[in-house]
Amino acid sequence: MPNRSPAGRAGRPRSAAADAAILAATREALVELGWSKLTLGDVATRAGVAKTTLYRRWAGKNELVVDAVAELFDELRLPDRGCLAADIEGVVLQFAAILDRPEARSGLMAVVAESTRDPALRERIRCSIVARQKRLVLEGRARAQARGELPPEPDPEQAARAVDLIFDVVAGAVVHRTLVSAEPADEEWVRGLTRVLLQGLASRTGPDGGPA
Amino acid sequence: MPNRSPAGRAGRPRSAAADAAILAATREALVELGWSKLTLGDVATRAGVAKTTLYRRWAGKNELVVDAVAELFDELRLPDRGCLAADIEGVVLQFAAILDRPEARSGLMAVVAESTRDPALRERIRCSIVARQKRLVLEGRARAQARGELPPEPDPEQAARAVDLIFDVVAGAVVHRTLVSAEPADEEWVRGLTRVLLQGLASRTGPDGGPA
DNA sequence: CGCTTTCGCTACGAGTCGTAGCGTAATGGC
DNA sequence: GCCATTACGCTACGACTCGTAGCGAAAGCG
Numbered sequence: 001m002p003n004r005s006p007a008g009r010a011g012r013p014r015s016a017a018a019d020a021a022i023l024a025a026t027r028e029a030l031v032e033l034g035w036s037k038l039t040l041g042d043v044a045t046r047a048g049v050a051k052t053t054l055y056r057r058w059a060g061k062n063e064l065v066v067d068a069v070a071e072l073f074d075e076l077r078l079p080d081r082g083c084l085a086a087d088i089e090g091v092v093l094q095f096a097a098i099l100d101r102p103e104a105r106s107g108l109m110a111v112v113a114e115s116t117r118d119p120a121l122r123e124r125i126r127c128s129i130v131a132r133q134k135r136l137v138l139e140g141r142a143r144a145q146a147r148g149e150l151p152p153e154p155d156p157e158q159a160a161r162a163v164d165l166i167f168d169v170v171a172g173a174v175v176h177r178t179l180v181s182a183e184p185a186d187e188e189w190v191r192g193l194t195r196v197l198l199q200g201l202a203s204r205t206g207p208d209g210g211p212a
Numbered sequence: 213m214p215n216r217s218p219a220g221r222a223g224r225p226r227s228a229a230a231d232a233a234i235l236a237a238t239r240e241a242l243v244e245l246g247w248s249k250l251t252l253g254d255v256a257t258r259a260g261v262a263k264t265t266l267y268r269r270w271a272g273k274n275e276l277v278v279d280a281v282a283e284l285f286d287e288l289r290l291p292d293r294g295c296l297a298a299d300i301e302g303v304v305l306q307f308a309a310i311l312d313r314p315e316a317r318s319g320l321m322a323v324v325a326e327s328t329r330d331p332a333l334r335e336r337i338r339c340s341i342v343a344r345q346k347r348l349v350l351e352g353r354a355r356a357q358a359r360g361e362l363p364p365e366p367d368p369e370q371a372a373r374a375v376d377l378i379f380d381v382v383a384g385a386v387v388h389r390t391l392v393s394a395e396p397a398d399e400e401w402v403r404g405l406t407r408v409l410l411q412g413l414a415s416r417t418g419p420d421g422g423p424a
Numbered sequence: 425c426g427c428t429t430t431c432g433c434t435a436c437g438a439g440t441c442g443t444a445g446c447g448t449a450a451t452g453g454c
Numbered sequence: 455g456c457c458a459t460t461a462c463g464c465t466a467c468g469a470c471t472c473g474t475a476g477c478g479a480a481a482g483c484g
Contacts, residue, residue, distance in 0.1 A: 011429030012481040018431090034329040036273075039471060050432045055473070102328065109325035112391055116317040117246040122394055130392060150413060165404050166413070168389040169381060176384030179324055180342060181376065182334055192377050200412035201362060201378070223460025224450040230462090251440060262463045267442070 001067050001128060002057035014057070021047040022054060026068035030103040035065070035110035062114050062121050069107040070128040072098050078136045084144040088194045089187075091136055092174055096185035099178040109179060137167045169197070213279050213340060214269035226269070233259040234266060238280035242315040247277070247322035274326050274333050281319040282340040284310050290348045296356040300406050301399075303348055304386055308397035311390045321391060349379045381409070 002019060025046035029038045040061060044051040058064040076098070079090040098104050108129075115122035141163060144150040153159040173193055177185050195203060214231060237258035241250045252273060256263040270276040288310070291302040310316050320341075327334035353375060356362040365371040385405055389397045407415060 010427070010483055012431080012483095014430065035325055040473090041471070052433085052474085053431060056430080060473090105328040106325055109321050109328070113247055113318055113321035113325055115394075116314070116321070116391060125392075161404065164393065164395075165401065165408065168393055169385040169405065169408060171392070172384030172386070172388030173381040174384070175388065177380040179328060180337075180383070181380055182327075183376070189377065192373065193381065196377065196381060196409070196412070198412045198414060200408070200410045200415075202410060203412075222452050222458075224452095224462080226461065252442090253440070264443085264464085265462060268461080272442090 001070075001124075003059070018047070018049050018053060019057070022049060022057070022064070023068045023071060026064055027072075027103040027107075030065070030068070030107045034106045038065075040064070062111055062118065063124065065107050066111050066121070066124050066128060069104060069111065072101065072104050073129055073132055076132060076136060078139050078143075080143070084140070084147070084149045085194050085198060087140050087143070088170070088197065089190050091140065092170065092185070092190045092193065093187065095133070095171070095174050096178060096190070099174065099185070105179060133171060134163070134167050137163055137170070141166070166197075213282075213336075215271070230259070230261050230265060231269070234261060234269070234276070235280045235283060238276055239284075239315040239319075242277070242280070242319045246318045250277075252276070274323055274330065275336065277319045278323050278333070278336050278340060281316060281323065284313065284316050285341055285344055288344060288348060290351050290355075292355070296352070296359070296361045297406050297410060299352050299355070300382070300409065301402050303352065304382065304397070304402045304405065305399065307345070307383070307386050308390060308402070311386065311397070317391060345383060346375070346379050349375055349382070353378070378409075 022043065025043050026038075028046060029043050033042070038061065040054055041051050043064070044054045047054075054064075058067070076091070076094055079087065081087050081090055099108075111121065111125060115125055141150065145152050153162060170193075174185050177183060177189065183189075234255065237255050238250075240258060241255050245254070250273065252266055253263050255276070256266045259266075266276075270279070288303070288306055291299065293299050293302050311320075323333065323337060327337055353362060357364050365374060382405075386397050389395060389401065395401075
C-alpha cells in the first residue's frame with residue numbers, strides 16, 4: 001500500500017516487482033538488524049533499487065515496516081473445527097505462529113510504539129493489520145452463537161463492546177506471552193487460555209486439560 | 213540502576229542527583245519527542261549534565277529508557293477491597309492509569325520491541341518492570357484462595373503456570389486495549405474484563421454490570 | 425513519435441552517534 | 455593538610471544516516 005502516483009495515468013508505470021522486493025527486503029533486514037538498526041538505505045540496497053525510489057513510495061520507516069509486517073498476517077484464517085473451544089485454539093495457534101517469526105516480533109511492537117505519537121500511523125496499523133484479526137473474532141462469535149454455544153446479544157452496541165473486549169483479551173494475551181514473557185504460546189498454553197476464556201478462573205484446572 | 217563504578221570506593225562519588233535528573237529528563241523527552249526522535253545528547257542537555265556523564269552510567273538508549281520507565285511502575289499496589297473482583301478492578305485501573313501517561317506508552321513498547329533482539333535487555337525489563345507486576349497477581353491469587361473465592365492448587369508447577377497465564381491475560385489485555393485499540397481502559401471496560409476473567413464468555417452480559 | 429513518469433546514480437548539508445582528550449571538582453586514605 | 459583516585463563539564467572528532475535535489479536514461483501511453 002505505498003503512495004499512489006500523483007494523479008495521471010500516462011508515463012512509465014511503477015514496477016510492481018520493486019514493491020514486492022522492497023517489502024521482502026524490509027522483512028529480511030528486520031530479521032538481521034532489528035528495528036533500530038534498520039536503515040532505508042540498506043533496505044534499498046537489499047531490494048536492488050535506488051534509495052530515491054523507496055522514498056517516492058513510502059513516507060518513512062514507520063509506514064514501510066507497517067506494510068512489510070502486514071503481509072505476514074494475510075494468512076490468518078478461521079477454521080471450522082466444530083466447537084468454539086477448538087476454533088479459538090486454531091486461530092490463536094496461527095496467530096502465535098506469526099508472532100514466532102523474528103520480523104513480526106521486532107517490527108510489530110516497534111510500529112505500535114511509534115503509533116502512540118502518530119495518529120495517522122495508528123490508523124494505518126488498524127486498517128492493514130488489526131482489522132483483519134478482529135474480523136476473525138466477529139465471525140467466530142457469530143458462528144458460536146449459531147451453534148448455541150454463546151448466548152445471543154440483541155443490543156448491537158453491547159455486542160460491539162463484547163467483541164472489542166474479547167479481541168483485546170485474546171490478542172493481548174498472545175502478544176504479551178510471546179514478546180514480554182518471552183515464552184512459547186504452545187498448545188498446552190493455548191488450552192489453558194481457552195479454558196479461562198470460556199469458563200473463567202473459578203474452573204478447576206484438570207491435569208488432562210478437559211473441563212472440570 | 214545505572215552502571216556501577218568500576219570497583220574501588222576511593223575518589224569522587226557519583227552524583228545521585230544527576231541520576232534522578234537524567235531519568236526525569238528522559239521521561240520528559242519521551243513525552244515531547246517519542247522514542248525514535250529521542251537523542252541522548254538532548255537528554256543530557258535537559259538534565260543539565262554532560263553527554264559523557266550519561267554514557268558513563270548507561271550503555272545506550274535502551275537501558276536508559278528501561279530505567280526511566282521502570283520508575284513509573286513503582287506506585288503499583290494491591291489494594292484489599294474485600295473480594296477478588298474488586299481487587300482485580302483496583303489493580304487493573306492503576307495499571308491503566310500508568311499506561312495512560314505518554315512517557316509509558318511510547319517508552320514501554322519501544323524497549324519491548326528492542327528486547328526481541330537483545331536477551332540482556334529483556335532480562336533487565338523482566339527484573340525492573342515485569343516482576344513487580346507479576347507479584348501482584350501472585351499475592352492477589354493467594355488472597356482469593358484464602359477467602360475461598362478460588363480453588364486451591366496443590367501442585368506448585370500447575371500453580372506457577374496458572375499465575376503466568378493470568379498475568380499474560382490481564383496485562384496483555386490492558387496493554388492491547390490501551391496501545392493497539394487506543395481506547396481507554398475505563399471502569400466500564402475493566403468491569404467487563406473482570407467478569408470474563410471470573411465467569412468466562414458464557415455468562416450473560418447484564419446491562420447493570422452485575423453477575424448474570 | 426513525443427509526452428509523461430519512473431528509475432538509477434551521485435552529491436549534498438544537516439544531524440546524531442559514541443569516543444577521546446583535557447582541565448577541574450570532590451572525595452577517601454595517610 | 456596532602457595526594458591518589460574518581461567523577462564531571464567541555465570541546466572536538468570521524469563515521470554514519472537522513473531526506474532531498476539534480477541529472478540522463480528507460481519505459482509506457484496516445
